[in-house]
Amino acid sequence: MGNSFFKARLLTIELTSLCNLKCTYCSVSHPDYRGQNSPLTETDIIELSEQLKCKNIQLHLHGESTVRSDWAELCRSLTSKGFEISLLSNLSKHFTDFEISVLAQLDLWVSIDTVENDRFKEIRRGSELGEVLTNMLRINAYRRKLNIQRQYKWNSVLCQETISRLPQLIEVASELNVRFVSFCNLTEIKGLEGATSIWKAPDQIPGVLEKLKNIVQLLEHYKIGYEFQGLPELRELQTLSIRSLDRNTAGGAARRSHPFQVTQAISYPQELNPGQTRLCLDPWSRAVVHADLGVALCERMPPVTKLSGRDLKQAVSCHEAEHYRLGLLSESIPEACRSCSKRPAVERHQLLESLNDYKNNAC
Numbered sequence: 001m002g003n004s005f006f007k008a009r010l011l012t013i014e015l016t017s018l019c020n021l022k023c024t025y026c027s028v029s030h031p032d033y034r035g036q037n038s039p040l041t042e043t044d045i046i047e048l049s050e051q052l053k054c055k056n057i058q059l060h061l062h063g064e065s066t067v068r069s070d071w072a073e074l075c076r077s078l079t080s081k082g083f084e085i086s087l088l089s090n091l092s093k094h095f096t097d098f099e100i101s102v103l104a105q106l107d108l109w110v111s112i113d114t115v116e117n118d119r120f121k122e123i124r125r126g127s128e129l130g131e132v133l134t135n136m137l138r139i140n141a142y143r144r145k146l147n148i149q150r151q152y153k154w155n156s157v158l159c160q161e162t163i164s165r166l167p168q169l170i171e172v173a174s175e176l177n178v179r180f181v182s183f184c185n186l187t188e189i190k191g192l193e194g195a196t197s198i199w200k201a202p203d204q205i206p207g208v209l210e211k212l213k214n215i216v217q218l219l220e221h222y223k224i225g226y227e228f229q230g231l232p233e234l235r236e237l238q239t240l241s242i243r244s245l246d247r248n249t250a251g252g253a254a255r256r257s258h259p260f261q262v263t264q265a266i267s268y269p270q271e272l273n274p275g276q277t278r279l280c281l282d283p284w285s286r287a288v289v290h291a292d293l294g295v296a297l298c299e300r301m302p303p304v305t306k307l308s309g310r311d312l313k314q315a316v317s318c319h320e321a322e323h324y325r326l327g328l329l330s331e332s333i334p335e336a337c338r339s340c341s342k343r344p345a346v347e348r349h350q351l352l353e354s355l356n357d358y359k360n361n362a363c
């Protein structure tokens with residue numbers, strides 16, 4: 001049934017779950033949030049990647065990777081050994097010239113919600129937009145000098161105030177050579193000190209669909225790829241996006257291995273009809289190692305086990321991992337997948353076909 005097959009095409013190692021910011025919408029702002037550095041060293045990371053025969057590594061999950069003191073040497077060393085490294089950063093601090101030279105060689109995801117300075121400061125609790133843009137300009141200058149063909153991907157949270165300034169955000173993105181923007185819905189957190197949601201979430205904004213349609217046109221004009229996550233209310237946009245997807249994007253894993261390809265996805269309905277599942281190959285192709293060494297098969301599901309004795313091969317084959325894979329292929333769809341807005345709903349045979357294609361190509 002395909003529940004024991006696994007061939008990695010992306011390995012995620014969370015270098016740290018600590019962050020230097022406390023953005024208003026982020027779980028790091030929760031009073032009870034506790035981050036930590038991963039105990040994994042460069043030698044460990046290489047060993048894990050060898051076990052899975054995967055040199056495509058994402059070194060972030062929830063934290064800010066650049067707060068770990070050895071991040072730059074680690075990334076420099078891994079890229080020099082032929083690893084494909086991607087990193088998410090808020091770029092909110094001053095980087096040395098050496099750090100800029102390292103960042104320039106990575107596939108870089110930057111968290112940026114607005115290009116309006118005061119709003120940016122408010123959302124990011126004091127962080128300076130100027131610092132982020134200066135860092136991006138320095139990275140671009142280094143890339144140009146050495147003819148390094150890397151681009152940026154932006155992650156942007158949507159809320160009332162950011163939506164009204166999206167055209168400006170897209171224009172700045174285009175000027176800075178950003179090739180993909182991933183928008184996600186603001187999650188309202190009520191009554192929690194330190195995580196106050198002071199803006200209207202997008203689904204409460206009158207005329208939001210029209211506004212986002214104009215944004216989609218602007219993105220396409222600049223040839224910037226995009227996705228909108230967590231907006232199941234916007235069915236019209238969703239229908240538009242499903243038409244533009246082809247089977248090779250199944251589960252987004254193909255997108256991840258070429259993260260800056262121009263692609264379109266909007267968001268997917270949360271409910272599944274009988275006989276349906278999610279078009280997602282992550283449980284057969286991804287390993288995610290959290291900073292506390294919990295191992296998951298995507299960034300959305302809870303860990304299936306803990307990394308024990310640095311044996312990642314065993315972790316991705318454990319009973320719970322097989323349960324996830326089997327679940328996606330049967331009526332017993334795991335809750336995380338059932339409510340996942342990242343992957344489209346399809347008939348079960350479509351996932352099986354996609355999985356068979358992946359298996360055949362992997363063998």
Ligand code: SF4
Nearest residue numbers: 278280298336337340
């Ligand atoms: S939670 Fe979503 S991304 Fe993760 S395995 Fe399930 S469908 Fe795929």
